[in-house]
Amino acid sequence: MTNLPIHPNPLVVSNEFSLRQHNTFGIAAIASHFAEVHSLADLQSVRQHPQLMSMPRLILGGGSNLVLADRLDLLVLHMCLKGKQIVGSDADTVYVQAAAGESWHELVLWTLAQGIGGLENMALIPGTVGAAPVQNIGAYGLELKDVFHHLDAFDWDSGELVTLDKAACQFAYRDSIFKQAFKGRLTILQVTLALPRSWQPRLGYADVQRFLDQSGITTPAAQDICNAVIAIRQSKLPDPAQIGNAGSFFKNPVVSAAQRTSLLAQFPELVSYALDDGRYKLAAGWLIEKAGWKGRHLGRAGVYEKQALVLVNRGQATGADIRALATAIEQDVRALFQVSLEAEPVFAGTPQGM
Incomplete structure (x- = not known):
């Protein structure tokens, strides 16, 4: 623990702080209380402050896995420790x-x-x-x-x-x-x-191997795989600086072998992956696309046209807009496949959130 940053300046708590620049969905949320955390001492000072300790807390990193309400009546602690x-x-x-x-x-x-x-x-x-x-x-x-x-x-x-x-x-x-x-x-x-120390490439995904093959790389180094992954992700996922999003929005659901067999009988093109325990992981993006949501929108929130697993802010969307879209998608997937989707992001500042 001796490697933790030392930040002697006192903790500064801001009131009515905009979080628009602190979440990748670009939601214009307002936090009643906000502070940057640069050291262990900052957290300790919060704990020694009865009023701050009485408030619910949200620990904020890059804001890339969050759906925020318009207002958060809580203490947002932005983790800024570096090194x-x-x-x-x-x-x-x-x-x-x-x-x-x-x-x-x-x-x-x-x-x-x-x-x-x-x-x-x-x-x-x-x-x-x-x-x-x-x-x-x-x-x-x-x-x-x-x-x-x-x-x-x-x-x-x-x-x-x-x-x-x-x-x-x-x-x-x-x-x-x-x-x-x-x-x-x-x-x-x-x-x-x-x-x-003895590095071996992980090439289990077809997209990565295909990129390497197209690049003429037969014996990839770690940097080659990094370049491949970056290129693939950039081709599928929108840049949050341009289009507000939280990356892949839903987890890939896991089903029993029997349920997968039943689904295959109805949908022979079903995309699934075997797990070590005998169950199967289904591709959530495929389920969403098959349910007709790819490229569609519901008000100010929508589904990215290049990747059905990504929900996007089409402009001025609120956390409620994102939640309504996610709920509609979940309902349609459940009705078509009898499979439940689970959101990856945390819904913060809402009754169903933290």
Whole structure:
């Protein structure tokens, strides 16, 4: 924990603060109270302040996995802790540590610049390092849990620092203990990753292999895979700076083998992937497109025309607009496939939110 940033300046709390620039949907939400967190001392000062501690809290990273209400009567703490470094190595592993406020994508690029592979399949995932374990982020055959070693967090109940290893985090598909038993109790301060010295490419996804083949790359390096992933994601996902969105909006639903067989009888083109436990993961984007939502809109919110898994702000959309669209999609998919979709983003500042 000696590597945590030291920020001696007192915590500054702003009132009636606009979060438009702090969420990738571009929702014009107003937070009743807002503060930037640059150090452990900032969190400790909040805990020592009875009025601030009495308020509900929202821990904010890059705002890339949030749907905000128009108004949030709570304390928004924007995690701005910075710093990344190699903290050790052994015969098989290089250990990299990054503070919660670091950009995840910038961390991926930084590790590659140090000659360390292992994160390239998760290039261009938006958000911060501190948010990555909460969601157990993943893409193109790699999840955070595959490269995770431990993290350090602040316990709001005790005021103490705690360290959690991989088992303690209880990682699952887009899930962790931070969304379950420890929701609201722990705030992640820094993450330590275990990256392989003996790097091997992960080429399980056809899109990545196709890009490499088209580029004439037969023996890819980690940077080649990173370039492929970036190009693929940019071709499918809109830039939040241009079109407000939160990336993939729904989790891929998991069904039993029997349910998949039944669906295949009705929809032979069903896109699914076998899991180790005998169940199957269905492609949520395919389900949404088949239900007729790709490129459609509902008021000021819509479904991206190039990728049905992405909901977008068509201009001045509110959190309620996004929720209404998501609900309509869920209802149509359930009616057609008898499959329930689950949103990835957190709905904050609403009765159904945090």
